[in-house]
Amino acid sequence: MDEVTRKRLEFDRIIGFAQQFCLSDMGRDRLGEVSARGFVDGLHMELERVLELKNFLLEGHSLLFPVLPDTRRLLKKLGTVDAYLEPLELLDVHDLLQASSLLRTFMFRNRTLYPSVNDLTVRLWLEKSLQYEIKRIVDEQGRVMDTASDGLLQIRNELREGREVLRRKMERVLRRCQENGWLMEDTVAMKNGRLVLGLRVEYKYKLPGYIQDYSQTGQTVFIEPAEVLELHNRLQDLELAERREIERILRQMSSHIREELDNVLHNQDVMSEFDSLYGRARFAVDTGSVLPALENGGRLRIVRGYHPWLLITHRSRDEEVYPLDMELSEEERVLVISGPNAGGKSVAMKSVGLLCAMLLHGFLVPCHESSVFPLFDDIAIGIGDEQSIENDLSTFSSHLEQVRSILDAATPSTLVLIDELCSGTDVEEGSAIARAIIEELLAIGVKAVVTTHLGELKAYAHEREGVINGAMEFDRSSLSPSFRFIKGLPGSSFAFAMMQRLGFSEVLVQRAESFLDRESAGFDAMLDDLKTVLDENRRLREDLESERRDLEVRKRELSVREGELRLRKQELRQSVSREVQKEVELARKQIRKIVHEVKASPGVGKVEDARRRLQAMRSDAAVGTEAAMKVAEVSSAEDLSVSPGDMVRVLTTNTTGEVVSVDGDTVVVQCGTFRLTTSSGNVEKTSRKKVRRIERGESGSSGGPGWSARASSLESNRLDLRGLTGDEAVSEIERFIDKLRMNRIGTATIIHGKGTGALRLRITEYLKNNRYVKRFRLGEWSEGGAGVTVIEL
Missing domain, CATH: 3.30.1370.110 (Ribosomal Protein S8; Chain: A, domain 1)
Incomplete structure (x- = not known):
């Protein structure tokens, strides 16, 4: 897919929008360089990775590293032998290695959830010593730490002590000058890297020292007191020694990184690839995109597909975007879409091309998961209303030049899109040329979508095998397009309805209609009647489908309820059985006790008491059995709630x-x-x-x-x-x-x-x-x- 096609499809806009979701500039650049690839060349794996990362985000996970540094320039810098990295550049290398380690570890631990991503991240070089060394010498602000070396620690201790001595001496001299009234300014200033005092010019010889500067008015002289000259010099020597020691440390650390440069560059490459995948996954979450079924054949089935850029821009303005439903069998090679101007023909055609282009470049697409897309090697598009001023071509000439280029390069694996095929010339000649072009497309074996207003081309599409009509619906009652695609019917241009909508007088509209030949008028009327019948059939199918889904849901609910009640019935029977066994055992104990008492103390009173107690136990057993039977008789149809x-x-x-x-x-x-x-x-x-x-x-x-x-x-x-x-x-x-x-x-x-x-x-x-x-x-x-x-x- 060349740059011209990318621009005409607005694919570059999709890339630009997705780039904002990447973590780093190198990931954004990697995404901008993504090219179409075949199914066997890794596209399937790439789409699987984007899908897994989308699920990763939807499950509430987030990356353990919020940013990913762009290390391309600084690692290229290490290719020069004498070059060394500055502290902040070392921190970028550390963050790259740390992000690599965290990502590799997380994905390996969750490889059953994200196997395709793990196949990529497991290649990362897992390294800890360089990370440790960098953090040992550089703090979070990019400053080399005192503990980076023993020499640096000693130098900085001496610097701190010397600066403290200098501060105390300057404060003593300042107080003496204040007492004598020599000062123009009551503060210590800095000139040429030295601490100085601002004296009135007439007192400049009162204070022994070295004159560093004068004020612009010449009324103030800045003097470095003589008693701190030697200390200043000593501090300058220490600062020079500090810079040399820091440079030595940085060179040494850079040398260690240079020894592992190939591994670091490898991590940079893998992480930039991951970042481009991550950006596409976040784009998928933002746009509700999914991974549809992909086939090597020519079947195309788009269910609730959206033009991605319209989805993005209209959402920001809270405007509705209409989905596209379209299905073409493998035998239906060329689709001819007709219908009114501004009715959605071009948008439908470009939607097909853009969705296919996104899939070929490793993007998920905004449609229903039941959609099916064929895989193309290339996509070519011709726009009918472009002109080429520099080549001195008219609209029609420019259009034919585009079509010729498309035919020359097309193969059976090319998706061809042509907007307003052969418009801008004589209708009869344009229709003839259009038919010849479609015949050539059929001979090549491409899948093609073309839009047209040509009546003869609609009739040709109805008769020619492998070519099928399609229309964009128009609502006559509101005189506005509904943006719904109808397969199998040619569409009317509804030019007269558009005149009414735009405010032309009724007389003028009727006069225009009178000039239309009766055959054309009858054809349009027939289309309207056929569309009415098809709409009624569609509504009936939708109603039946809705009822069928409702019945399926009810059936599943009843099945689940029946299973629950059956299980509950079984549990109750078991529970009652256990209770009855306990009561039986208790009754046996009581009977044995009564028999024992009667034997131990026989008598009329005792026997009568025993008879009453046994009668009570029989009553208990009868009621208990009745309760148990009621529990056991619970049926699946009962409402037990x-x-x-x-x-x-x-x-x-x-x-x-x-x-x-x-x-x-x-x-x-x-x-x-x-x-x-x-x-x-x-x-x-x-x-x-x-x-x-x-x-x-x-x-x-x-x-x-x-x-x-x-x-x-x-x-x-x-x-x-x-x-x-x-x-x-x-x-x-x-x-x-x-x-x-x-x-x-x-x-x-x-x-x-x-x-x-x-x-x-x-x-x-x-x-x-x-x-x-x-x-x-x-x-x-x-x-x-x-x-x-x-x-x-």
Whole structure:
């Protein structure tokens, strides 16, 4: 793809926009130099790397190095034997090596996520000693540190001491001059690199020393006092020694880098390549670009594709950009797009070319992932309205010259784009030339997209195998283009509608229409009728497709729900089975105990008591079995969901209460004065009327305690007494302690709140005298503080 094509497609603008996302100038230059390459020449790998880096960014990662220095000039400088790097240049080398190490290490650790990028970064030279040496001698501000060498440390210590002595001496001389009134300025100044005092000119011989300068008015003389002359000279010698030592250190460090120059240059090359990929990945994130399917054949399928530059520029102005949907089979070699002026023909054609060009240069493209693009070796474009003044060519001559160049260079792997084919000349002759050009394109075997207004060319495209019509839709009701591409139909120019839109009088428009031959008018009317039918079919297909997608979603949801309910049913059966086994074992123990008591002390009273107890156990078992059966009969069609405030019955305990909270599959139920925590599958909704019947014992079982005896088991060791009187609280505590003992729970929490403290005192009084309470205390801060009492049985 030559420079002219890049410019006509506005591909250079895409490159320029993507360059701003690179980290360094060398990455930006590398991106600007990117050239098209074939699928087998590394394009697939390059696109995979850009895609992996895009995912890297979308996953919230960021590079461990915020900038990447451009080291090309300074490394080239090291090619000269006597050259050495300045401190800031050494820091750039350090940052390049550090960035290389960090990137290589990160990508290697995450090579399963970013395998293609790792294939590139694993080639980086992993080096630590040079980084360490550079940081040992140069600080973050680019200053050679005192510790760079023992000699430099000694020189700088002497410099500091000498400057301190000089400062004290100058201050003494300054005070003496001030006392004598000799000074024009009451400060120490610097002239010619020496510290001086500004004296009035008439007192210049009062102070022994060396005259360094005069003021512009000649009224002030700047004198270096004689007593600091020798010290100044000594400091100058030390400063010269410092510069020489620094230069020696820099030369030595540069020599070490020069020894590894090939490796450093290799890292520079890999990092610049990575930077160009990184810039393209950030561009993809910014524009919502994806990697479509790529094929070696000629099939083209663009789904919701956008002209990238329009997407970028219109977004900044908050203007809508219309997507392009287009599909051409491998046999459909040439697409002829027709339609109104300013209706989007040229934009659609250029969109195809620009998207293909981006892919060939390693860019992801703004379209849907289901799109399919063929791979071309080259792209050629001809613009119909260009003129060549310097070659003295008219518009049409310039156009034919472009087409000739395209035909001469085209191969079966070339994408050809021609805007307004053979416009600007006699319609009949232009149509004939256009047909001949398309025949030549078919003979070469290219894929081509051309735009036209020529009616004969539309008819030719309808009849010729391998050529297909396409139109840009026009909305007659609003007299404006809709920018939607329609395959298989030629488009009308809608010139008369455009006249109406632009404000021409109705009389003039009708007069123009009267000059149009009836055959042409009938053809346009037929196109309108056909378009209406196609639009209706399209809407029906879209409605059917929408309904199909909705049904698919509903089907998947029902399938998931059915699976969840089936699993929940299985879990409930297992849970009920375990509960029943526990109850059976408990019943066996009680029966053995009753039999033992009767044998130990036979008598009518004992036997009658044993009979009543066994009858109660049978009732318990009947109700328990009924609850278990209800749990087991949960079907996949039931709505088992409950919400806070619902009245429910806990199936395994036959207790009722109000749902306090729901967290996933966990439900907390307030049952009287205590709370149960259970699974959502172990509760069923019930009305408040039914709850009252159950609370009165009207559950359908025969009299006696029934399954309610199971309620003595606890699923919570917390008792909330807030809002109760002292007597009510004591009654609740008695029942609560009994249940704790029956369930062998040793520690529990009583919640009474802080309030006035009256309820807490009453509870404390009761607990002191309860023989089952071993000890009790107020809660810790994390347990509820003075609002709770923790008891131990």
